Amino acid sequence: MSDVSQPRNSYLDAPYGLASWLLTKDHKRIAMLYLISITIFFAIGGLFAAGIRLELLTPQGDLWTSDLYNKLFTLHGVVMIFFFLVPSIPATLGNFLMPIMIGAKDLAFPRINLISWYLYIIGATVTLAAVFTGGLDTGWTFYTPYSSVSSQTAVTTAAIGVFITGFSSILTGLNFIVTTHRMRAPGMTWFRLPLFVWSNYATSLVMILGTPVIAITVLLVAAERALGLGFFDPARGGDPVLFQHLFWFYSHPAVYIMILPGMGVISELVAAMARKQVFGYSFVAFSSLAIAILGFLVWGHHLFVSSQSIYAGLVFSIITMLVAIPSAVKTFNWTATLYRGSISWQSPTWWVVGFMGLFTIGGLTGVFLGTLGLNIHLTDTYFVVAHFHYIMVGGAIMAYMGGLHFWWPKMTGRMFSDAGSKTSAVLVFVGFNLTFFPQFVLGFMGMPRRYHAYPDEWQVLNVLSSCGAGVLALGYALPLVYLTYSLFRGAAAPANPWGAKGLEWTIPSPPTTYNFEAEVRVDEPAYNYKSTREVHVG
Amino acid sequence: MKLPFPLLPPNASTVATEVDILYWFITAISAFFVVLVAALVVIFTIKYRRRHEDEVGADIHGSLVAELTWTFIPLVLSLLMFFWGADLAFRLARPPVDAMEIFVVGKQWMWKIQHPDGTREINQMHVPAGRNIRLTMGSEDVIHDYSIPAFRVKMDVVPGKLTTLWFNATTPGTYHLFCAEYCGTNHSGMIGEVIVMEPQAYEAWLSGATGGPAVPPAQAGEQLFAANACATCHSGQPGAIGPNLGGLAGAAVTLTDGRTVVADDNYLRESIMVPLAKVVAGYQPVMPPFQGLLSEEQVMQLLAYIKSLKPAGPAAH
Known part of the structure; x- marks a missing residue:
């Protein structure tokens, strides 16, 4: 392991002062701004979740009023999806790493990168204003005509907040695409790109193609509500199911916005922790693109019981089956990468192992829901709730946490408590399964989503779920403690604490403002472990 | 051994068993793959753990045979599930022509039911066992969803159009009826009971159900x-x-x-x-x-x- 002394002028220190952060064009500082912002929103979204799980400890619906409960699950979804999950990996780890991984000094459009953070903050502020001026009770799905006609809450304000935030996502996607095309260092060919870059590239395609549709759709809801125009309300000549088509045209691909970057993180972590070339590199890379493309063609599987034509349902069902294949291919390739690797038992591996278990369950339960005849019984129940939490929390957030720990020394220049990280990974894994596995059982029994009160016989499973949520919360709170501690007291990180390959590990921790002091030239494929080490496994 | 709380829904319609067989089939396949992946990950992580600091993994880049294998097997299995599920869905979507028609109207937050002889009820639906029943459903306000888990059926009730749902109840008893599409404040109170009766009991119930004369x-x-x-x-x-x-x-x-x-x-x-x-x-x-x-x-x-x-x-x- 090479030992590089702390640089005198890391991006964190030069220059100093609040203004230098708020006006920065450095992708690494913008990544840190995002990191702080999304952590705050993760905590807020978590508080809403705590409100939900506390209420569901008892069947009667006795802790909050129905209206408050409806606002809690709505805001939990809105905050977690639009203000935490969608920006999570791309805007923090992606922002920080994309330029470094391809040997560039910054993203293609540093100013646009800063604007995207400000748009995120403005959108989030407007949405929070909705929380304090009547709340929001439409569910994060904003289904019409409830949202456009019936709801008494601040739907228009929230819709505008989501609309603004959408542009933040579009600009990030645009920046990543142009950066990947134009900013690669000499020798960094497409097939030498780290898989994290591939998956963020695929994600960016979804962001710029899908996000405008959700932006327009929520604007139409706001227009129907505020101006009385008839788009979705049948009383005014509209079609409520049209909304669902438009909404899911973005919101299903949005699932891939959330999970694809996580898959990229896992590819990096598997390779680094096993010190081995990713098995089937090109299959893993192209499966990201396949997911991004097929992901646009499956939105109708959210509409199987909506009165959509059954023939449309057939098409959406079969494409849903097809989109499961590239995810399966990735999972098998990661598993195969571990074969005859040199697997470190340091904490990033623990997050990866957790991800593999949870993501596999999440993906397979998606097949249940894609199966037409079975979907009818399972849709709109807790089975769906459990399924997408396995993907988004068990998959995307596990990967995010793993990536955050893995690159933390690079980002901050400090080592963290490995034991703390392992404890957190175990707490999250156990707490997560305890929270969400009982929900599969509840869903198969027919417990509908978004229920403030429920039949008595389902209390035991709901109590288990709520207890699990407590453990999960502990698992997420713990890193706040030891990572914050590491910022001030952590040991100085060497340039390459994991002994990993990749351009980011060739520069100091934390990097200097322009990342690379000398011109970068790449002459080897990604994860080329055989070139540097002497000892090989068996 | 009987648990003090249920883990499975009651099975009370002709399609329920078919849905359950498909469910357990996919569950078995899924369990196999979850166990396979989990076992391999755990075994590899232990067997190939890093033994000294400078060690790297074997120089393996991939295998076309492996890629084709784990593309083809999931593809075949998922297509099997697709055709199975599609066949089932068509049968669920098409009411038999001889079905008895019951009208359902959803509104925030209640279900109004009307039987062929004009008998009405609210948040309760009495039906005869062993008979094909088609529900014609409309909504007065927002989208609702008529869900009867014991029958494994549900369908959105959409303003601006009529939707249908059919079933053939097998077992007399009382089952949950839920609104499964979020519809506002009292969504979780938009519930009721489906009461399956023997045909004679249903006829008797009809004749004595309401106070006034029912108009068909x-x-x-x-x-x-x-x-x-x-x-x-x-x-x-x-x-x-x-x-x-x-x-x-x-x-x-x-x-x-x-x-x-x-x-x-x-x-x-x-x-x-x-x-x-x-x-x-x-x-x-x-x-x-x-x-x-x-x-x-x-x-x-x-x-x-x-x-x-x-x-x-x-x-x-």
Whole structure:
């Protein structure tokens, strides 16, 4: 392991002062701004979740009023999806790493990168204003005509907040695409790109193609509500199911916005922790693109019981089956990468192992829901709730946490408590399964989503779920403690604490403002472990 | 050993077992792959753990055979599930022709049920066991969803159109009825019971159910037809202003723009509520809209009346 002394002028220190952060064009500082912002929103979204799980400890619906409960699950979804999950990996780890991984000094459009953070903050502020001026009770799905006609809450304000935030996502996607095309260092060919870059590239395609549709759709809801125009309300000549088509045209691909970057993180972590070339590199890379493309063609599987034509349902069902294949291919390739690797038992591996278990369950339960005849019984129940939490929390957030720990020394220049990280990974894994596995059982029994009160016989499973949520919360709170501690007291990180390959590990921790002091030239494929080490496994 | 709380839903319809078999089939396949992946990850992580600091993994780049294997096997399995599920879905979507029709209207936050003899109930639905039953459902306000987990069926109830759901209950008993599409404040209170009875018990229940005399929907529709002076134009006479409604239900209709549509429930409903959307060829677009003037329940009654008309028209009825 090479030992590089702390640089005198890391991006964190030069220059100093609040203004230098708020006006920065450095992708690494913008990544840190995002990191702080999304952590705050993760905590807020978590508080809403705590409100939900506390209420569901008892069947009667006795802790909050129905209206408050409806606002809690709505805001939990809105905050977690639009203000935490969608920006999570791309805007923090992606922002920080994309330029470094391809040997560039910054993203293609540093100013646009800063604007995207400000748009995120403005959108989030407007949405929070909705929380304090009547709340929001439409569910994060904003289904019409409830949202456009019936709801008494601040739907228009929230819709505008989501609309603004959408542009933040579009600009990030645009920046990543142009950066990947134009900013690669000499020798960094497409097939030498780290898989994290591939998956963020695929994600960016979804962001710029899908996000405008959700932006327009929520604007139409706001227009129907505020101006009385008839788009979705049948009383005014509209079609409520049209909304669902438009909404899911973005919101299903949005699932891939959330999970694809996580898959990229896992590819990096598997390779680094096993010190081995990713098995089937090109299959893993192209499966990201396949997911991004097929992901646009499956939105109708959210509409199987909506009165959509059954023939449309057939098409959406079969494409849903097809989109499961590239995810399966990735999972098998990661598993195969571990074969005859040199697997470190340091904490990033623990997050990866957790991800593999949870993501596999999440993906397979998606097949249940894609199966037409079975979907009818399972849709709109807790089975769906459990399924997408396995993907988004068990998959995307596990990967995010793993990536955050893995690159933390690079980002901050400090080592963290490995034991703390392992404890957190175990707490999250156990707490997560305890929270969400009982929900599969509840869903198969027919417990509908978004229920403030429920039949008595389902209390035991709901109590288990709520207890699990407590453990999960502990698992997420713990890193706040030891990572914050590491910022001030952590040991100085060497340039390459994991002994990993990749351009980011060739520069100091934390990097200097322009990342690379000398011109970068790449002459080897990604994860080329055989070139540097002497000892090989068996 | 019996647990003090359930882990499985009751099974009380003809399709429930079919749905369950598919569910457990996919569960078995999924369990196999979860165990396989988890076991390999754990075994590899232990067996190939790093033994000294400078060690790297074996120089393996991939294998086309492996990639094709783990593309092809999931593909075949998922296509099997697709065809199985699609076949089941078609049977769930198509009500048998002999089904008895019950009307369901959802509104924030209650379910209104009307039986063929006109008997009404709220948040309860009594049905006979062993009989095909088709629900024709409409919403007065936002989207709801009529969900009966014990029967493994559910369907959205959408404002602006009529949707259908069918089942054949097998086992007498009382089962949960839920609204499964979020509909506002009291969504989780929009629940009720489906009470499956032996056929004789159902008939007995019908005859003693309500206080006043029940008016069958078609008869109520006839009264509405008269009260709204529909026969002024839809007289069934040659040269009438509106088309003859006798024998219309289920027939093919040619529109002024040349299209041909089938006069199903949703066509008839639309032609009452928003008549100018699809005007029959040879007629003037003069009918006033009844949107906002008729409730969904009244529309269903009018439909029942129109379906009861012989081809000669209202006059001959």
